[in-house]
Amino acid sequence: MLFVRSFLGAAPGRVTLKAVTSSLLELTPKHTFSLLPIAAGRRWQSTEADDKDLERLKKLRNIGISAHIDSGKTTCTERILYYTGRIKEIHDVRGRDGVGAKMDSMDLEREKGITIQSAATYASWGENNINIIDTPGHVDFTIEVERALRVLDGAVLILCSVAGVQSQTITVDRQMRRYNVPRISFINKMDRAGANPFRIIDQLRQKLKLTAAAVQIPIGAEDQFRGVVDLIKWKAYYNEGENGEILTETDIPEELMPLATEKRTELIEQLANVDDEIADLYLCEEIPTAEQLTAAIRRATIDLKFTPVLMGSAFKNTAVQHLLDAVVKFLPNPTEVTNTALDITNGEQKVNLASTSSNPFVGLAFKLEEGRYGQLTYMRIYQGSLKKGSFITNVKTGKKIKVPRLVRMHAADMEDVDELGAGEIGAMFGVDCSSGDTFTDGTLQYTMTSMYVPEPVISLSLTPKGRETGNFSKALNRFQKEDPTFRVHVDAESKETIISGMGELHLQIYVERMKREYNVDCVTGKPRVAFRETITAPAKFNYTHKKQSGGAGQFGRVMGTIEPMTRDEETGKDIDFENRVVGGNIPTNFIPACEKGFLDALEKGPLIGHPVNGVRMILEDGAAHAVDSSELAFRTATKNAFIEAFNKGRPTILEPIMNVSITAPTEFQGSVIGGINKRKGTIVDTDVREEYFNVTADVPLNDMFGYSTELRSATQGKGEFSMEYKEHLPVPTHVQETLVQEYKKEMAKKNK
Numbered sequence: 001m002l003f004v005r006s007f008l009g010a011a012p013g014r015v016t017l018k019a020v021t022s023s024l025l026e027l028t029p030k031h032t033f034s035l036l037p038i039a040a041g042r043r044w045q046s047t048e049a050d051d052k053d054l055e056r057l058k059k060l061r062n063i064g065i066s067a068h069i070d071s072g073k074t075t076c077t078e079r080i081l082y083y084t085g086r087i088k089e090i091h092d093v094r095g096r097d098g099v100g101a102k103m104d105s106m107d108l109e110r111e112k113g114i115t116i117q118s119a120a121t122y123a124s125w126g127e128n129n130i131n132i133i134d135t136p137g138h139v140d141f142t143i144e145v146e147r148a149l150r151v152l153d154g155a156v157l158i159l160c161s162v163a164g165v166q167s168q169t170i171t172v173d174r175q176m177r178r179y180n181v182p183r184i185s186f187i188n189k190m191d192r193a194g195a196n197p198f199r200i201i202d203q204l205r206q207k208l209k210l211t212a213a214a215v216q217i218p219i220g221a222e223d224q225f226r227g228v229v230d231l232i233k234w235k236a237y238y239n240e241g242e243n244g245e246i247l248t249e250t251d252i253p254e255e256l257m258p259l260a261t262e263k264r265t266e267l268i269e270q271l272a273n274v275d276d277e278i279a280d281l282y283l284c285e286e287i288p289t290a291e292q293l294t295a296a297i298r299r300a301t302i303d304l305k306f307t308p309v310l311m312g313s314a315f316k317n318t319a320v321q322h323l324l325d326a327v328v329k330f331l332p333n334p335t336e337v338t339n340t341a342l343d344i345t346n347g348e349q350k351v352n353l354a355s356t357s358s359n360p361f362v363g364l365a366f367k368l369e370e371g372r373y374g375q376l377t378y379m380r381i382y383q384g385s386l387k388k389g390s391f392i393t394n395v396k397t398g399k400k401i402k403v404p405r406l407v408r409m410h411a412a413d414m415e416d417v418d419e420l421g422a423g424e425i426g427a428m429f430g431v432d433c434s435s436g437d438t439f440t441d442g443t444l445q446y447t448m449t450s451m452y453v454p455e456p457v458i459s460l461s462l463t464p465k466g467r468e469t470g471n472f473s474k475a476l477n478r479f480q481k482e483d484p485t486f487r488v489h490v491d492a493e494s495k496e497t498i499i500s501g502m503g504e505l506h507l508q509i510y511v512e513r514m515k516r517e518y519n520v521d522c523v524t525g526k527p528r529v530a531f532r533e534t535i536t537a538p539a540k541f542n543y544t545h546k547k548q549s550g551g552a553g554q555f556g557r558v559m560g561t562i563e564p565m566t567r568d569e570e571t572g573k574d575i576d577f578e579n580r581v582v583g584g585n586i587p588t589n590f591i592p593a594c595e596k597g598f599l600d601a602l603e604k605g606p607l608i609g610h611p612v613n614g615v616r617m618i619l620e621d622g623a624a625h626a627v628d629s630s631e632l633a634f635r636t637a638t639k640n641a642f643i644e645a646f647n648k649g650r651p652t653i654l655e656p657i658m659n660v661s662i663t664a665p666t667e668f669q670g671s672v673i674g675g676i677n678k679r680k681g682t683i684v685d686t687d688v689r690e691e692y693f694n695v696t697a698d699v700p701l702n703d704m705f706g707y708s709t710e711l712r713s714a715t716q717g718k719g720e721f722s723m724e725y726k727e728h729l730p731v732p733t734h735v736q737e738t739l740v741q742e743y744k745k746e747m748a749k750k751n752k
């Protein structure tokens with residue numbers, strides 16, 4: 001029985017009977033429903049089960065923890081788990097205590113002190129349940145952040161109190177905006193020398209263009225950091241006890257009153273810019289109450305207009321409890337976020353999903369892992385509920401699958417459950433699917449919008465040492481299924497296995513995992529940059545493919561244009577095939593073969609054998625033979641026509657440009673900038689502080705090999721850098737000529 005509470009699953013409100021009746025008519029015959037008696041002006045009634053479900057959802061938060069490398073994400077998550085009672089002891093992130101942080105469950109993560117795979121867990125804080133995903137900071141593992149943010153309702157952006165907004169912070173900010181994820185900011189490492197939270201807030205405003213304001217100020221800083229002043233409650237808080245588990249509340253110290261008053265006024269002013277209620281109070285010169293401030297911060301944060309800034313030191317166990325309070329107070333519950341699906345039966349029209357367990361089930365498989373008991377599929381339930389033993393349908397394949405086992409994840413540990421309700425994040429075993437597949441109960445043909453997958457920028461050849469066992473291909477297949485940014489192909493000419501990914505570290509980790517998890521030792525070739533080829537001017541083609549070899553021959557003629565194409569921001573597509581043939585000069589059954597020929601030609605460009613992108617092919621006319629024309633003939637004709645036209649379209653080679661961020665002591669600034677200039681880098685921004693400086697530059701990836709060794713020697717081992725892919729840009733003319741000549745020599749050698 002379906003009880004209608006509101007129009008199209010929105011929050012209960014006033015709706016017209018006509019609107020409800022028309023929406024009911026769209027339901028399938030499988031749904032039975034009854035209208036509860038209502039009087040004019042009365043709201044819809046709801047069932048007791050619905051009310052309980054709504055109460056559960058109001059107390060649920062799905063959050064991700066994201067930041068630049070070494071900002072303290074995993075350390076912070078470790079403290080959250082300790083204070084919420086999920087773990088009994090705090091362990092070291094780098095595994096120096098022999099145990100390691102709970103969320104870094106891989107041996108490699110503990111050895112290197114970095115997060116490689118995002119890990120999910122859940123915890124309870126007061127009456128609230130929080131699902132937490134801890135994500136990596138290295139840009140090489142950016143897909144882990146991408147898919148976590150795709151399914152989360154809110155996020156915590158962690159910043160270092162000294163380094164502030166860094167290159168990966170900007171990337172994470174871009175990802176949060178892409179999926180409209182509200183965030184709160186936490187300035188960590190307040191115990192570090194040079195800690196300055198207010199400079200970091202200025203960076204949030206200037207570099208990330210966020211409306212941000214502190215909701216706390218620190219009591220002391222650097223090695224004197226002892227606690228925080230809450231500007232909303234107007235109280236001072238200190239952490240006491242061996243692990244900071246005891247929170248004591250006192251009045252604000254007298255010496256901090258001027259700063260606290262100034263920052264509270266600043267908070268109100270910033271809120272007045274984004275919230276009408278606070279703006280009215282501000283104009284009337286009234287002081288908002290703590291309740292009004294909290295409500296306004298929540299509204300503005302959920303509307304993506306504001307980010308409240310908290311501060312503390314996770315390593316020194318200070319002020320992490322306030323972060324948990326802020327997650328509950330300011331970040332949305334699943335009912336306050338609009339989740340959209342595409343209705344396949346209705347021309348992929350957008351449909352808003354309702355986060356209630358009584359609705360038909362819709363869930364998204366957002367991450368896969370090979371577990372001890374087979375494939376582990378992480379699932380976000382958007383509406384309806386997922387029950388153990390129930391049948392669900394994979395919308396992409398149409399396959400009906402029984403759910404054999406459901407678990408809630410706690411890093412590498414798991415807890416069996418019988419049911420997961422709307423808004424929950426869990427995992428299921430024994431279900432074969434791909435990352436990004438949508439599941440429903442079979443009554444709906446909905447698919448969730450896919451996540452953005454960046455293109456790989458670097459490749460390596462990979463050869464197993466000794467005799468090849470089945471484990472080599474088994475490992476590569478598994479890694480490809482788990483990670484959409486990890487690609488594998490066999491080079492048609494050299495027959496080498498080529499792996500491609502987001503950076504040297506990304507590929508190194510997979511080579512190391514093959515050795516540890518599959519006992520396959522591999523030899524890697526020299527890293528190769530993912531060049532691309534494109535055209536800069538339109539070019540016509542008129543090509544006839546003719547072959548006669550006794551009996552039926554081959555004939556196909558294609559005419560048209562190829563032209564440069566810019567990337568579509570929404571779909572990410574920058575290649576397109578357009579059919580404008582009229583009058584049946586090319587029979588319609590041969591058009592798909594022409595498109596295949598176009599795609600064949602894109603795989604290996606004529607200049608240096610790298611993939612082609614940024615090209616649209618328009619097929620305008622052609623000719624066919626009654627006997628000799630075939631799919632193969634038109635496929636070959638189109639491929640050759642493309643190559644011929646490509647060489648007339650002012651072709652150019654594109655190279656990946658990396659956004660490189662370097663931090664080093666000020667005394668080495670000259671040699672670092674000199675090194676960047678030597679590598680054909682363009683300085684974008686420099687930021688000099690007392691002892692350290694930070695420089696951001698755009699550098700071709702082809703010139704970045706071996707840079708880590710050079711930077712270490714130039715800065716006595718004190719410099720560090722990170723880089724991320726920015727865009728593909730044309731290479732200089734002399735570089736293009738060199739690359740083309742090298743490719744010709746290579747091909748001549750192979751053909752001997």
